[in-house]
Amino acid sequence: MDSVVSDAASSFGVTPLLDEEGPVQPWQTDRTRAPIATKIVVAGGFGVGKTTLVTAVSEITPLQTEALMTEASEETDDLTATPGKLTTTVAMDFGRLTLDEDLVLYLFGTPGQQRFWFMWDDLVRGAIGAVVMADTRRLKDCFPALDYFESCGLPYVVAVNHFDGSERFEPEDVREALTIPAHIPVMIMDARRRISVIETLLSLVGHALDETPE
Ligand SMILES: Nc1nc2c(ncn2[C@@H]2O[C@H](COP(=O)(O)OP(=O)(O)OP(=O)(O)O)[C@@H](O)[C@H]2O)c(=O)[nH]1
Numbered sequence: 001m002d003s004v005v006s007d008a009a010s011s012f013g014v015t016p017l018l019d020e021e022g023p024v025q026p027w028q029t030d031r032t033r034a035p036i037a038t039k040i041v042v043a044g045g046f047g048v049g050k051t052t053l054v055t056a057v058s059e060i061t062p063l064q065t066e067a068l069m070t071e072a073s074e075e076t077d078d079l080t081a082t083p084g085k086l087t088t089t090v091a092m093d094f095g096r097l098t099l100d101e102d103l104v105l106y107l108f109g110t111p112g113q114q115r116f117w118f119m120w121d122d123l124v125r126g127a128i129g130a131v132v133m134a135d136t137r138r139l140k141d142c143f144p145a146l147d148y149f150e151s152c153g154l155p156y157v158v159a160v161n162h163f164d165g166s167e168r169f170e171p172e173d174v175r176e177a178l179t180i181p182a183h184i185p186v187m188i189m190d191a192r193r194r195i196s197v198i199e200t201l202l203s204l205v206g207h208a209l210d211e212t213p214e
């Protein structure tokens with residue numbers, strides 16, 4: 001792990017959780033079928049559901065670097081949209097998902113708060129693409145992530161995490177509001193539902209393949 005990340009994790013008293021990998025799968029030892037490992041970044045504004053997404057699909061106990069939020073951050077961290085939120089990511093989330101036995105996705109969730117954005121350059125290194133999460137109640141929070149991936153040229157998809165009780169919009173409405181180009185997938189999803197997250201990740205993998213020169 002990157003030293004910045006591990007330093008940050010230890011200084012916040014975060015304990016990486018133990019791996020629960022289960023028995024070795026046949027494809028893991030079959031040398032003729034080496035799985036392709038890919039790195040995917042999950043980004044978006046504060047409290048949009050990045051940690052929830054990684055946790056929903058990871059087949060290993062996800063590594064989390066959550067720190068309790070205190071009154072000290074009251075003025076910077078707006079909890080209006082997520083009143084039940086008690087913790088925030090201070091370094092990264094990490095999880096793994098095997099798709100189709102030959103494709104392993106390593107998921108790296110970014111910290112949402114602006115004061116931790118200096119870690120993004122390290123987190124995105126080697127990634128094939130990014131999921132930019134958005135919440136329609138605070139769409140502008142995803143602009144920094146969109147700008148970041150636009151400027152570094154990393155393929156991305158936009159995943160609108162639909163929160164219960166918030167108004168439901170069509171993907172095309174969100175595309176227009178965020179001025180997302182037509183070739184970039186925009187989808188409405190639920191970060192808590194594994195199947196919904198897998199659809200989002202498959203769409204990113206397909207999009208990244210389309211965007212990457214042969
Ligand atoms: N109703 C609903 N709540 C959600 C959904 N996704 C996440 N939440 C809740 O919203 C809060 C924010 O989730 P997190 O996954 O911690 O958000 P995050 O983007 O990782 O936050 P930071 O790392 O602090 O930026 C938590 O209290 C979740 O339980 C969703 O799809 N629907």
Ligand SMILES: [Mg+2]
Nearest residue numbers: 050051088089
């Ligand atoms: Mg988080």
